[in-house]
Amino acid sequence: MEKTLDTLDLTDASWNLLIHSYGPGEDENDPSVSKITDVDFGEQKFGKWKDIAATEDQLNELGVTDMLYVSGVGEYTTTFTLPEDWSDTTGAYLDVTYGKDQIGEITINGTALDANNASDRVDLGGYLVSGENTLTIKLSTTLYARMYATNSGYEGRDFGMGTGFMQPEDPEAFYDGLLSVTLTPYTQVAIQ
Structure with missing residues (x-):
């Protein structure tokens, strides 16, 4: 039986972050309509969006004063290389x-x-190739952060959940971003 390759930690790889920010539509009183603004933040490390060093132009484009108030979908994309001996008998868990x-x-x-x-693991077995591979992970946030930015009347409410967990001094409590990404190879063997 051939040896399975070592785990590949992609956490510190070069990740590009494109944020699809959800904000109020033209009629701010209609919560069913969102304006989606796409901003490419280039290469970013994993972590909270509030820690992204956004430019004033990027913040203006997003319609916020601080990255703390951005909600939406983040597309994290990286490229990594697998060895030439990667074959259809080799798979990997992400x-x-x-x-x-x-x-x-x-x-x-x-x-x-x-x-x-319900699981932090995805089987990428049949989708990886020897050489260059491109991976994109879409991470969705709640809309709480944007709600803080556009309507201070929501501050401190528990939204019917009875927990009081949303406090005005901690709107970032919902956002952690991606924390780590690893690829764990496995070898498929036919049992006869």
Whole structure:
């Protein structure tokens, strides 16, 4: 039986972050309509969106004064290389850790895979190739941060959940962003 390759930690890889920010539509009183603004933040490390060093132009484009108030979908994209001996008998599990956000979709080499938030693991077995591979992870936040930015009347309310967990001094409590991404190879063996 051939040896399985070592785990590949992609956490510190070069990740590009494109944020699809959800904000109020033209009629701010209609919560069913959102304006979606796309801003490319280039190469970013994992972590809270509030820690992104956004320019004044980017903040203006997003319609906020601070990254703390951005809600939406973040597309994290990286490219990594697998060895030449990678074959159809080699697969890999993608393990993703994140905070209170949700993984919406994982795309590997152009193939979109549904994410199951009951598990932090996705089998990429049939989608990886030897050489260059491109991975995109879509992370969705709640809209609480944007709600703070556009309507201070929501501050301190518990929104019917009875927990009082949303306090005005801590609107970032919902956002952790991506924390780590690893690829754990496995070898498939036919049992006879």
